[in-house]
Structure formats: C-alpha cells, structure tokens
Amino acid sequence: MKQLLFYLSFPFVRYALVVGILVALCSSLLGVTLVLKRFSFIGDGLSHVAFGAMAVASVLHLASDTILIMPVTILTAILLLRTGQNTRIKGDAMIAVMSVGALAVGYMLMNVFSTSANVSGDVCTTLFGSTSILTLKQSEVWICVVFSLLVIITFLLFYHRIFAVTFDENFARATGVGAQKYNLMIAVLIAVVIVLGMNLVGSLLISALIIFPALSAMSLIRNFKGVVVASAILSVSCALVGMLVSILASTPVGSTIVVADLLVFVVCTVLSRVLKRG
Amino acid sequence: MAYITVKDLEPGYEGQPVTDKINFQVNKGDYLCIVGENGAGKSTLMKTILHLIKPLSGTISYGDGLEEYEIGYLPQQSFVQKDFPASVWEVALSGNLAKLGRRPFYSAAEKKNTRERLEELGIWELRNKCYRDLSGGQQQRVLLARALCATTKLLLLDEPVSGLDPKVTTELYRLIRKLNQSGVTILMVTHDVHVAIEEATHILHIGDNRELFFGTKEKYLESSAWKSFGGKEEK
Numbered sequence: 001m002k003q004l005l006f007y008l009s010f011p012f013v014r015y016a017l018v019v020g021i022l023v024a025l026c027s028s029l030l031g032v033t034l035v036l037k038r039f040s041f042i043g044d045g046l047s048h049v050a051f052g053a054m055a056v057a058s059v060l061h062l063a064s065d066t067i068l069i070m071p072v073t074i075l076t077a078i079l080l081l082r083t084g085q086n087t088r089i090k091g092d093a094m095i096a097v098m099s100v101g102a103l104a105v106g107y108m109l110m111n112v113f114s115t116s117a118n119v120s121g122d123v124c125t126t127l128f129g130s131t132s133i134l135t136l137k138q139s140e141v142w143i144c145v146v147f148s149l150l151v152i153i154t155f156l157l158f159y160h161r162i163f164a165v166t167f168d169e170n171f172a173r174a175t176g177v178g179a180q181k182y183n184l185m186i187a188v189l190i191a192v193v194i195v196l197g198m199n200l201v202g203s204l205l206i207s208a209l210i211i212f213p214a215l216s217a218m219s220l221i222r223n224f225k226g227v228v229v230a231s232a233i234l235s236v237s238c239a240l241v242g243m244l245v246s247i248l249a250s251t252p253v254g255s256t257i258v259v260a261d262l263l264v265f266v267v268c269t270v271l272s273r274v275l276k277r278g
Numbered sequence: 279m280a281y282i283t284v285k286d287l288e289p290g291y292e293g294q295p296v297t298d299k300i301n302f303q304v305n306k307g308d309y310l311c312i313v314g315e316n317g318a319g320k321s322t323l324m325k326t327i328l329h330l331i332k333p334l335s336g337t338i339s340y341g342d343g344l345e346e347y348e349i350g351y352l353p354q355q356s357f358v359q360k361d362f363p364a365s366v367w368e369v370a371l372s373g374n375l376a377k378l379g380r381r382p383f384y385s386a387a388e389k390k391n392t393r394e395r396l397e398e399l400g401i402w403e404l405r406n407k408c409y410r411d412l413s414g415g416q417q418q419r420v421l422l423a424r425a426l427c428a429t430t431k432l433l434l435l436d437e438p439v440s441g442l443d444p445k446v447t448t449e450l451y452r453l454i455r456k457l458n459q460s461g462v463t464i465l466m467v468t469h470d471v472h473v474a475i476e477e478a479t480h481i482l483h484i485g486d487n488r489e490l491f492f493g494t495k496e497k498y499l500e501s502s503a504w505k506s507f508g509g510k511e512e513k
Contacts, residue, residue, distance in 0.1 A: 036362060157382040164372040167364055168353065174328040175376040175428050176347030222408035223365035 007247050015141040020239045020257070022148035023200045024209065026193045028235030029155045031214035032228050033186055036166050042080050042187070044207045045095035046194050049076045051203040052102030052109075054126055059113040066143050070195050077191040081183060128202040128254050136199060144196050151189050151196075162186065163224055200239075201254030212261035213238070216268040220275075234264055279341035280305045281432060281463060282327070287336035289319060289326040295334055296322045297484050302492040304432070304480075306342055309455075309464045311474035314484040320467045323484065324436055327465075343431075347376060350425030350433045355417060355441055360410065366420050367405040370396055373427025388427075395423040399453070415446035422453070426462075433457070435466040451477060475499065 007013045034040055053072040057065040080095055110126075111119055155162070164172045165182045173179045190210075197206035213235035217227045242257030249256075282304040288295045296319035304310055314320050325331045327338060328351055340346050350373070373395075374388040396402040399419045404412065409420060418438060425433050435454065439447040455477060458464045468474055474481055481498040483491040491503035498504050 036359065160372070160378065160382070160384065161375065163364075163368065164375045167362060167369065167372060170328070170330055170353060171351050171372075171424070172375060173330055174347070174349055174351040174434075175373075176329075177375055218361065218363055222363045222411070223406070224363055224368050227363045 003248060004244065012136065013247070015138065016136055016253075017240070017243060019136060019141055019144045020200055020243050020253075021236055022144060023193070023196050024213075024235040024239035024257075025232055026148050026151045027197055027206070027209045028213040028231040029152065029228060030186070030189055030193055031210040031212075031235075032217070032224075032231050033162055033166050034190060034210055035214045035218070037186070039081075039186070039190070040207070040211055041095055042077065043190060043194065043210050045080060045099040046073055046077055046191055047198070047203040047206045048099035049073055049102040050194055050198055051126055052106035054198065054203070055106035055109040058122075059109050064139060064143070066140075066195065069198075070192065073191040073195050074188050077187040078184060081187045126198070126202060127204045128252060140199060144199065147192050147196055151192055154185070154189060158182065158185065159228075167224075201257055205254050205258045208258040208261055209235070209239075212258070212265045216261075216265045219268045219272040235261070238264055281308075281340065281342050281344045283339045283341065284327075285337050285339070287323075287326065287338060288334040289322045289331070290334045291322070291331065293334065298490055299336060300482070300484060300490065300492075302480075302482050304463060304465060306431075306463055307458075307461060308480050309458045309478045310466070310480040310482060311478035312465070312467045312482045312484065313469070313471045313474045316469060318485045320469070320484065321436065324434065324467050327434065348429045348431055350428040350430075352418070352421050352425045352433060352435045352438055354436050355414065355421075362410060364409045365405065366396070366401060366407055366409055366412070367392070369409050369420050370405075370423040370427060373424035376428060392423070392427050395426045398426075399423050413446075414442045415450065418442065418450055419453075426457075430462055432463040432465065435464065437467055437469065439468075471504075475504075 034043055050069055050073045053069040054065055057068040060068070062068055076098065080098070106126075107123060110123055114122075161172075161177065161182055164177065165179050165186075169179045169183075172182075193210065194203075194206050197209055201209055213231040214227070216234050217230035221227045221230050238260040239257050242260040243253060245251065245260075246253045246256040280303040284300060284302050286299045286301060288297070288299055290296045300323065302310075312320055312323065322331070326333050328349065329347070340348075371384060371389070371392045374384055374392065377388055378384065393402065396405060399422060401416060401419050401423065404416060404420075409417065412420065422433075422438075433454075438454070439450055442450065451473065454464060454466070466474075466478070475495055475498065478495055480494055481491065483489060483498065483501075483503040485503070489503040489506060491498060491501050493501070
C-alpha cells in the first residue's frame with residue numbers, strides 16, 4: 001500500500017491511470033456494438049494497420065505519431081466497412097491482406113530505418129504496449145483525454161440510434177434513418193479507440209480490450225443498456241486492477257490488463273453456464 | 279389521392295428486373311395482400327417500397343397525409359441475431375426512432391406512446407424480458423408494437439406468420455384484422471393465397487407468366503391469375 005501511494009505521488013503515474021481508465025471505457029462502450037454487428041474482425045485488422053502507420057510515423061520522425069496514425073486508421077476503417085458490406089468473402093480477404101501487409105511493411109520499415117539501437121524492443125513496445133506505463137508523454141495524455149471524451153460524448157448522444165441500427169438496420173432505414181451514416185460513424189469511432197488503445201496495451205492486444213468486456217457482459221445480462229453499463233464497469237475495473245498490479249509486480253501493463261479481462265471473461269462464462277442449469 | 283401510388287414500377291437488382299411493371303394503389307383503410315409464388319419478386323418489391331433498394335424504373339408517390347418514410351415495418355422473424363441482448367421495452371421504443379429528429383433522447387410523449395402500444399398488444403408485462411427469450415408469437419407482437427410506434431397509418435408486414443404454430447398464426451391474423459378495422463392500413467406480403475382471400479380487401483398478384491393482377495378481392499376471384507395460382511395450390 002505504501003509503495004502504491006509512493007508511485008501515485010508521481011504525476012506520470014496518475015496520467016497513465018487516467019489514460020488507462022478512459023481508453024478502457026471507450027473501448028468497452030464500442031465493443032458491445034462491434035460484437036453485435038459482427039464487426040470484431042474489423043477491429044483486429046485495423047489494429048495491424050495502425051501498427052504499420054506507427055512504423056511509418058516513427059521513420060518520418062513526426063512530432064506526434066497520432067497525426068499520421070489517426071487519419072490512416074480512420075480511412076482504413078471506412079474502406080473496410082465499404083468492401084465488407086458489398087461482398088462478404090472479398091471483404092474478409094481484404095482485411096487479411098491489409099492487416100498482414102501492414103504488419104510486414106511496418107516491421108520492415110522499423111528494421112531498415114531503425115532510429116534506435118534496440119529495434120526488437122521498439123517493435124515489442126508497439127505490439128504489446130509500453131513495457132513501462134511511465135513512458136507516456138504529457139502531450140499523448142492530452143490527445144488521449146480529448147479523443148476519449150469525444151468518443152464517449154458521441155456514443156451517449158447517438159446511443160438510441162446506435163441501438164436501432166445495430167438491432168435492425170433495415171427497420172431503421174425503412175423509417176428514413178440513414179443507417180450508412182451511422183455505420184460510418186461507428187467505424188470512425190472504432191478507429192479512434194484503436195489508436196488510443198495502442199498507447200496502453202499495444203496494437204496486438206487492443207482487440208481484447210474491445211471484445212472481452214462486451215462478451216463478459218453479454219453472457220450475464222440480457223438487455224442492451226445493462227450490457228453497455230456492465231461492460232464499461234468490467235472494463236474500467238480490469239484496467240485499474242491490471243495497471244495497479246503491473247506497477248506493484250512490475251509486469252507489462254498491456255498484457256496484465258488483458259489477462260485481467262480474460263479472467264473476468266472466464267468467470268462470467270462459467271457463471272452464465274451455472275445459472276442456466278440452476 | 280391515395281396513400282401510396284405505384285406507377286410502372288420495375289423492382290430488381292443490378293439492372294435485372296424481377297417482375298414486369300407493377301401498378302397499384304393503397305388507399306387509407308385498405309388491407310392489401312401481395313401474393314405470388316416463391317421467387318416471384320415479392321420481397322424485392324417490398325424492399326423497394328421500404329427504400330432499401332432503388333427501383334429500376336417507375337415511381338412510388340405518397341399522398342393523403344402519408345409521408346414518404348411513414349411506414350411501420352414488420353420484418354420476417356428470422357432477422358434477429360440469436361444472442362442479441364435487448365429487452366422488449368428497448369425494441370419497442372426503437373420504433374420511435376424517426377420521431378427523434380435532431381434530439382438525442384426519447385421524450386416522455388414517445389415513451390407514453392410505446393407504453394400504450396405495448397398495452398394494446400397485451401405485452402406490457404413482458405417489457406423487461408429479453409426479446410430472444412420470448413415465444414415466436416410474443417416476438418411478433420413486440421415487433422408489431424415497434425412498427426406501430428413508428429406510425430399507426432400504414433403497416434408493412436413481411437410474411438408475419440412464418441415459423442409460427444397454427445394457433446398463434448390464427449391469433450396474429452385476428453390481431454392484424456383488428457388493427458385494420460381500427461383504421462390501420464395494412465400491406466402484407468404472404469405466400470399463402472388462401473389467407474389473402476380470407477383477410478384482404480385488395481390483392482396484388484405478382485408473377486412471371488404475365489399473371490400480374492391488382493384489384494379488389496372479388497375481382498381477383500374471377501381473374502385468370504387466381505385460377506392458375508389457386509388451382510395449383512389445391513392439387
């Protein structure tokens with residue numbers, strides 16, 4: 001406990017906690033829609049593209065990586081959604097091509113134009129999140145706070161529309177609601193969340209942050225609002241516990257959070273089985 | 279002026295029409311059944327009326343106080359994903375979507391409207407239940423409540439009884455008839471022509487053998503479309 005308070009006295013530890021909570025909250029809110037709309041695979045593909053973009057950004061020595069990564073990921077999200085809707089199978093293949101391609105190109109760029117002596121360390125950080133939670137810069141924290149708030153506010157304002165479009169797109173379109181518009185919005189929000197999450201858990205693990213809390217909540221709760229709220233609570237608690245454990249036990253942040261999410265998921269799944277039988 | 283006037287409409291996909299040109303009208307208070315064999319283009323026509331796909335040619339115009347998107351739509355039951363967590367209340371409330379305009383949340387009036395529709399259909403007690411835990415007949419009532427939340431002027435029903443057992447089917451038809459008698463205009467797509475001549479006031483028959491027919495039920499029973507189609511059914 002003493003040790004924890006000691007760490008908390010450092011501003012960058014507090015920054016990291018704020019970022020972690022916000023990212024966990026955003027990803028869990030969108031996760032429910034993502035899982036229900038069968039868009040989970042897009043999240044996975046996007047995170048790899050974001051990795052590629054990050055590699056390019058670090059090669060170009062940009063002041064802030066986010067300037068490049070954010071637009072590239074958003075564009076890819078829009079593109080994937082378009083192809084995914086027109087032709088299912090081709091869309092699937094498209095995502096595989098893009099995500100694997102981005103991974104390969106990204107890794108190659110990082111190797112060829114390496115800026116530091118420790119290339120594999122850099123790659124590992126990008127894929128699995130910062131090994132130390134303390135490497136976040138203050139500017140990154142602010143970017144994260146602003147975008148997180150944007151995502152949360154957008155989600156709340158469009159909550160009823162997102163529900164309608166997720167539950168029954170045809171009905172929404174038949175009553176004159178532009179479902180395409182909201183699909184696009186959801187894709188953009190996903191892209192933003194993925195870019196934000198890269199700081200915390202890295203590009204390989206961000207899918208877990210999006211999908212696990214939603215699945216855990218869905219296994220126990222049977223109405224949409226309840227699932228969204230439960231998913232948010234589970235995700236934020238897992239992120240908090242994960243970060244605190246990683247500070248105290250010096251484990252990597254990203255994977256500690258994801259392991260916490262995984263444990264909750266297993267518990268929820270077992271619990272729902274038991275409840276169904278009983 | 280009719281609620282809906284369809285003129286020389288050619289529904290189809292990617293330049294390929296699925297039927298000949300269709301002409302019909304829906305007037306206030308009508309009970310129109312759209313019949314035809316499987317693959318005759320019933321669902322394509324329906325999607326065209328709902329603006330889900332664009333017609334290849336022809337026009338659909340709206341009048342008599344009916345706005346373009348003022349259609350309560352009851353989809354085929356199979357559309358909902360098995361694992362979707364949504365309560366009866368949430369599903370029915372989402373029928374008010376178009377009334378939101380630019381507001382982010384539903385108003386008290388819209389919630390009251392939803393409550394009244396649920397009570398009317400006898401499913402208010404189920405409001406906190408999960409939609410997917412209900413029986414087929416109850417699920418259809420929830421979707422009916424949602425459609426009525428959107429509008430009480432015109433309902434478009436797509437094979438509303440598919441997958442329901444005979445008793446529930448009869449009940450649902452009785453409910454639809456009651457709604458029609460209370461002033462709701464009904465447009466129903468069905469493959470069961472016998473139900474159509476039992477329930478409807480008007481019939482639109484679509485098919486590929488130049489069997490297109492539109493008119494009142496009485497006229498339909500004398501038409502060649504009925505004779506070729508109805509005759510086949512009874513064999």
